[in-house]
Amino acid sequence: MTEDILYSLVWEDTHVFKKIPKDGHRNIIIGSAGCSALSSFAYHNINLKIVDTNEEQLKLIRLKTIAFKYMNYSDCMFFLGVFTPSNNNNRRLELFNQISDYLPTKDVEYWENRSTYILSGIIHIGKFEKYLRIFGQYLLPFSVGRKTIKNFLNSNGLIDQKYIYINQIDNWKYRLIFKTFFGKMIMKQKGRHPDLFKYIHDKPNEVFYNRSKRAWYELPIKKNYYLRYILQGYFDPSLNLPPWAMKKNYEKIKKRISNIEYHHSNLIDLLKNLESNYDMIYVSNIAETMGKEESTQLFDLCAKRLNKSGKLIIWNNMVERKPDDQWEFEESLANQLWEKRLSSFYGFFGVYSLK
Numbered sequence: 001m002t003e004d005i006l007y008s009l010v011w012e013d014t015h016v017f018k019k020i021p022k023d024g025h026r027n028i029i030i031g032s033a034g035c036s037a038l039s040s041f042a043y044h045n046i047n048l049k050i051v052d053t054n055e056e057q058l059k060l061i062r063l064k065t066i067a068f069k070y071m072n073y074s075d076c077m078f079f080l081g082v083f084t085p086s087n088n089n090n091r092r093l094e095l096f097n098q099i100s101d102y103l104p105t106k107d108v109e110y111w112e113n114r115s116t117y118i119l120s121g122i123i124h125i126g127k128f129e130k131y132l133r134i135f136g137q138y139l140l141p142f143s144v145g146r147k148t149i150k151n152f153l154n155s156n157g158l159i160d161q162k163y164i165y166i167n168q169i170d171n172w173k174y175r176l177i178f179k180t181f182f183g184k185m186i187m188k189q190k191g192r193h194p195d196l197f198k199y200i201h202d203k204p205n206e207v208f209y210n211r212s213k214r215a216w217y218e219l220p221i222k223k224n225y226y227l228r229y230i231l232q233g234y235f236d237p238s239l240n241l242p243p244w245a246m247k248k249n250y251e252k253i254k255k256r257i258s259n260i261e262y263h264h265s266n267l268i269d270l271l272k273n274l275e276s277n278y279d280m281i282y283v284s285n286i287a288e289t290m291g292k293e294e295s296t297q298l299f300d301l302c303a304k305r306l307n308k309s310g311k312l313i314i315w316n317n318m319v320e321r322k323p324d325d326q327w328e329f330e331e332s333l334a335n336q337l338w339e340k341r342l343s344s345f346y347g348f349f350g351v352y353s354l355k
Helices: 035-043 055-070 073-080 090-102 105-112 115-120 127-144 146-153 158-169 172-181 184-191 204-217 225-232 247-259 267-273 292-304 331-339
Strands: 026-030 047-052 260-264 278-284 306-316 327-329 348-354
Touching: 026 035, 026 267, 035 047, 035 055, 035 247, 047 055, 047 267, 055 073, 055 090, 055 105, 055 247, 055 260, 073 090, 073 247, 090 105, 090 115, 105 115, 127 146, 127 172, 127 184, 127 225, 146 158, 146 225, 158 204, 172 204, 184 204, 204 225, 247 260, 267 292, 278 292, 292 306, 331 348
Parallel strands: 026 047, 026 278, 047 260, 278 306
Antiparallel strands: 306 348, 327 348
């Protein structure tokens, strides 16, 4: 899957990295937007192989990590755009020029040719983030009104959230806009990569509409930074934040950035060429882009490259792709982590070990 920057944030819960890896572990992780890797370092001093088929995603991660390594917390968060909506600010270009010597030449050329990305804050530039911004900043206010959104953001507890959702948000106009915007055709064109739709049989608009109710009224909005980002377009520094954005984690992440090794490859090819074993392989939801035969090959290769006590971590969004019976599903641990999730996009989370 290659198409400029598809994701500038990771929409999979990163608390799993607090529970599963341990200091000294050697892990393989799908790159995406790098939030998973950065959050891993917030919890443990590990070694990471980051792999992605999309070179642009790797450029994004390298820029984020260089910002962490060579900026202070305040400058880094400003440069990334964490606490402000997408807006042009020339100071970000100044900060980029201060760290660009630490990037590969091809990365510098890439970003210099896309200065608007730097100006707006690079956590806002992904295809998926732009897609969600259209919904959260324009379509949702049109359907329910900005006052309703403000009241929801300031609501006092789950009872209040549920009342506002049922009585003021979930009207016919909202349902029509939601189910149109998150339909397969528009999502395929504007939101996500077409490869993710090859094996989908359900209607994504209906699935996401039902899953979104968890975000609206089963999780406290003050804790759910994913939904707040969609509604506000930024992360609120006074409320719950992703681990990579917390000030208390910054120095730990900064010190561990050098533990990253980048691989521009698909995971199957990388696993075929490795000669040593690893403690965790985090495949995200990439198996959804594969047929059953190819996904089986992927899981077989993971089995060959995991240590005996290693863990395989997977997410399924709209397509069921799970390992076969050579794997043990760690149901108790997976369910514990699943129940704590903030992201409402996914339908399954799995932790597996070898039998």
